[in-house]
Amino acid sequence: MKMNKNTIFGWASFLTFLVGTALVLLGVLKYIDYAIGFSTAGIGFFFISWVFNALKGRV
Secondary structure (H helix, E strand, O other), X not given: OOOXXXXXXXXXXXXXXXXXXXXXXXXXXXXXXXXXXXXXXXXXXXXXXXXXXXXXXXX
């Protein structure tokens, strides 16, 4: 399987979205005391995922 720049940006976007989702869910479901920190970090990962997706096809 040959991977070009668009494929790499797509996978990076998907994986950072998964990490962001995991952080938000950990904060909400398991570590209630630290939910604000986990959710803030998860939202940051969502933004990074969005940037990677926006870069796909432009770089």
